[in-house]
Amino acid sequence: MFRRLFRHIKEGFVGVGRHFGMAFSSSASVTIALFLVGLFLVLTYNLTIITKDIEQSISLSALVDYDVTGQGAINNLEKELLNIEGVKEVEFRSKDDEFTYYVEMYPDIKEFNEYYRDRNPFHDAFLVSVEDGSMLESVKEQVQKVNGIDSVHDGGSNTYLLINILEKVRIFGGILVVALAVLAIYLIYNTISITIRARDNEIWIMKNVGAKNGYIRAPFLVEGIIIGVLGSIVPIIVLIIIYLYLFNISNGTLLGVFTLVPPYPFLLQLSLILVGVGILVGFLGSYLSVSIQLRNKR
Amino acid sequence: MIKFKKVSYTYKKGVHALFDINLNIEDGEFVYIIGKTGSGKTTMISLLDGELVPSSGSIIVSNINVGKLKNSKVPLYRRNIGVVFQNYRLLPKKTVFENVAYAMEVIDTPTKKINQRVREVLKLVGLSDKYKSLPGELSGGQQQRVAIARAIANKPKILIADEPTGNLDSDTSNDIIALFERINKEEGTTILIVTHDLQTVKEFPKRTIELSSGHIIRDLPNGLVNENIPKNINSDDYFDTTAKLYFKEEIKKDENV
Numbered sequence: 214m215f216r217r218l219f220r221h222i223k224e225g226f227v228g229v230g231r232h233f234g235m236a237f238s239s240s241a242s243v244t245i246a247l248f249l250v251g252l253f254l255v256l257t258y259n260l261t262i263i264t265k266d267i268e269q270s271i272s273l274s275a276l277v278d279y280d281v282t283g284q285g286a287i288n289n290l291e292k293e294l295l296n297i298e299g300v301k302e303v304e305f306r307s308k309d310d311e312f313t314y315y316v317e318m319y320p321d322i323k324e325f326n327e328y329y330r331d332r333n334p335f336h337d338a339f340l341v342s343v344e345d346g347s348m349l350e351s352v353k354e355q356v357q358k359v360n361g362i363d364s365v366h367d368g369g370s371n372t373y374l375l376i377n378i379l380e381k382v383r384i385f386g387g388i389l390v391v392a393l394a395v396l397a398i399y400l401i402y403n404t405i406s407i408t409i410r411a412r413d414n415e416i417w418i419m420k421n422v423g424a425k426n427g428y429i430r431a432p433f434l435v436e437g438i439i440i441g442v443l444g445s446i447v448p449i450i451v452l453i454i455i456y457l458y459l460f461n462i463s464n465g466t467l468l469g470v471f472t473l474v475p476p477y478p479f480l481l482q483l484s485l486i487l488v489g490v491g492i493l494v495g496f497l498g499s500y501l502s503v504s505i506q507l508r509n510k511r
Numbered sequence: 512m513i514k515f516k517k518v519s520y521t522y523k524k525g526v527h528a529l530f531d532i533n534l535n536i537e538d539g540e541f542v543y544i545i546g547k548t549g550s551g552k553t554t555m556i557s558l559l560d561g562e563l564v565p566s567s568g569s570i571i572v573s574n575i576n577v578g579k580l581k582n583s584k585v586p587l588y589r590r591n592i593g594v595v596f597q598n599y600r601l602l603p604k605k606t607v608f609e610n611v612a613y614a615m616e617v618i619d620t621p622t623k624k625i626n627q628r629v630r631e632v633l634k635l636v637g638l639s640d641k642y643k644s645l646p647g648e649l650s651g652g653q654q655q656r657v658a659i660a661r662a663i664a665n666k667p668k669i670l671i672a673d674e675p676t677g678n679l680d681s682d683t684s685n686d687i688i689a690l691f692e693r694i695n696k697e698e699g700t701t702i703l704i705v706t707h708d709l710q711t712v713k714e715f716p717k718r719t720i721e722l723s724s725g726h727i728i729r730d731l732p733n734g735l736v737n738e739n740i741p742k743n744i745n746s747d748d749y750f751d752t753t754a755k756l757y758f759k760e761e762i763k764k765d766e767n768v
């Protein structure tokens with residue numbers, strides 16, 4: 214069993230060696246594809262984290278009608294808000310709290326404060342935070358409908374726009390990653406097809422003496438996997454260097470506002486993913502190629 | 512035992528290559544299959560090898576219905592059959608020994624057994640002293656011997672050769688046929704040789720089955736011994752004689768009805 218496995222692996226390496234030029238150039242193409250895959254993984258992952266950050270920092274401020282007063286009414290309102298789908302937390306702020314907060318924020322306009330102290334213009338309010346940024350809009354609508362709520366305010370439409378753009382970039386990145394992976398599969402498929410044609414005789418002999426398809430296929434799979442893994446090494450190294458560099462010069466932030474994902478364990482995970490993609494892409498590329506070739510002869 | 516029962520084969524493009532072939536070959540027999548180019552000889556052995564599936568009828572080999580085999584079972588079936596072709600198909604970078612051993616390695620034979628058996632078959636085909644040579648260093652006849660050694664390395668019950676002497680001069684061809692005879696005797700292998708080299712067939716008389724346009728037109732237990740035949744089966748006068756024979760048979764059949 215191990216002897217056979219060893220033989221397949223050896224044959225795979227021999228295959229790469231025999232068609233070194235081919236293997237090298239397809240590894241190089243795979244390198245470029247995987248580099249882009251890695252780049253977009255880094256980008257989309259950071260964007261995902263940033264989006265989450267933004268979403269989490271957004272909460273709605275629901276102002277209570279002036280005529281809702283008394284602890285009981287407030288409690289009921291709070292319960293009602295908590296029942297809305299997508300609401301994570303509700304925090305009550307009395308109009309006195311709001312007033313104090315305001316006074317502390319703007320200590321300069323003293324007369325104003327003195328004037329309004331007895332006719333507090335603020336509403337009682339609830340700070341409503343949502344489970345997920347994508348629910349922000351629907352939650353807002355629901356809260357607006359609740360009896361006893363005067364109006365609802367949020368961080369403004371710019372936040373939505375940003376979230377929307379980030380979402381689009383992420384989707385685009387995802388599609389690109391898949392497309393690049395398919396491209397890499399195709400590149401390896403081509404290489405293996407050529408090495409198979411070059412080994413036509415061997416396949417013919419193996420078929421004729423009754424070697425099983427799995428046996429015939431194995432060295433080519435190994436060869437494809439080797440090409441895939443080789444193609445993932447350079448992108449991993451380059452991406453690690455770039456990321457560490459950017460992380461250090463920016464002190465771990467993007468534009469000084471958003472925090473970047475810390476290098477460890479993120480870069481390790483990224484490396485494993487890229488090697489995994491390399492293996493998968495190599496496996497699929499050569500599997501398809503050998504299967505089509507083997508189907509030609511029963 | 513090999514049994515063809517009403518076997519027909521039509522290629523995908525609509526070429527009818529074989530019609531209603533009925534045939535029995537006993538274990539240990541030595542049989543020639545002759546016929547002009549395009550008469551269906553290669554199609555017949557491809558069916559026997561399990562590479563093609565009959566369009567109708569059935570092929571039974573040692574109680575196995577070859578056409579009904581699942582694709583995954585074909586490799587195991589094929590271990591019972593050795594195949595030799597006109598153009599040897601040796602691996603140029605492997606030595607004689609490695610070429611023969613290869614056939615055993617790829618079906619997971621233990622190394623010790625491989626070493627022993629390769630030596631045995633190389634002795635049988637008379638190439639013991641050439642085991643280190645590369646195919647390129649050998650003559651055509653020697654290369655064909657290596658191919659034959661490889662084909663019998665796994666001790667198949669049946670050995671099929673498609674035009675094995677097609678590229679060889681007549682002396683060398685005779686040597687190769689003599690070798691098949693030896694394998695037939697010493698290993699008890701059933702031998703099927705496709706050829707249109709009638710001189711050799713005459714030299715080593717055996718049961719001879721003749722195909723013409725996808726039909727078996729003759730099945731002669733002692734071959735062509737007493738026939739005055741041209742060397743090349745593809746020549747016009749040969750066709751004339753066999754065509755006449757064939758039509759005579761057909762006329763007889765018609766008269767009997």
Ligand SMILES: Nc1ncnc2c1ncn2[C@@H]1O[C@H](COP(=O)(O)OP(=O)(O)O)[C@@H](O)[C@H]1O
Pocket residue numbers: 522523524526527528546547548549550551552553554555
């Ligand atoms: N792959 C194929 N596709 C279509 N027709 C074929 C194919 N192989 C052989 N034939 C046709 O089938 C007939 C029998 O061919 P074949 O068995 O190769 O004859 P032989 O070996 O006696 O020369 C011929 O008419 C040939 O042209």
Ligand SMILES: [Mg+2]
Pocket residue numbers: 552553554673
């Ligand atoms: Mg032929």
